Amino acid sequence: MLQTEEVLFEQLDFKEIPFYENIISDLLERKYSIVDNFFSGEEVAIMRKALLEKYEEDNFKKAAIGNKTNEVIQKSVRGDFILWMNEADAGEAENTYFGKVNSLIDYLNRTCFMGILTKEFHYAVYPEGTFYKRHLDTFQNDGRRKLSMVCYLNDENWKPENGGELTIYSDKEASGEVNIYPLPGRVVIFESQELEHEVKPVKVPRFSITGWLKTR
């Protein structure tokens, strides 16, 4: 590194974090990144417990397609139940979640000038037999969605027979698609405007947090 660059980086108080750098290079290379152990087993347990409590209290509603003012419930497209998260009214689970998500956003904004200004996240439950057909997340009529982020909160022993893969369609893959199992602590990040994807039918309930990092 040139001496002047060193000085510049020092001035910016910049410290390269390899964990985040991997995510960025994945996104640049193939528009998605699969990050195992983004959350620890303990953190997943805290978040899953909160999700299940809220689900049992009946706070979730049937997920719709279209944007918030133009919602249509269409079971033939998606069968999950969701609950929007509120960072202003955060408990331990939300603090755990947003703590890590916010530092990733800071890093992206500082190093890639990505201009992430807002975010929105919801808990999601896919009961047995449900799925989400192939779609693009901007199909929700929200062009500000830049990156989609899904975090899985399932048990350790999620088996392939359970189904529920996230399939991302990409012509960069030899087979045209990549199938990703919803393993606990795993986070998948992808370009909302670019990659079509679907959730294959689940044989047992599937738990996650899904959200979007948004510009403007």
Ligand SMILES: O=C(O)CCC(=O)C(=O)O
């Ligand atoms: O749960 C997943 O793996 C993806 C969910 C999804 O595509 C969505 O909510 O838009």
Ligand SMILES: [Fe+2]
């Ligand atoms: Fe999606």
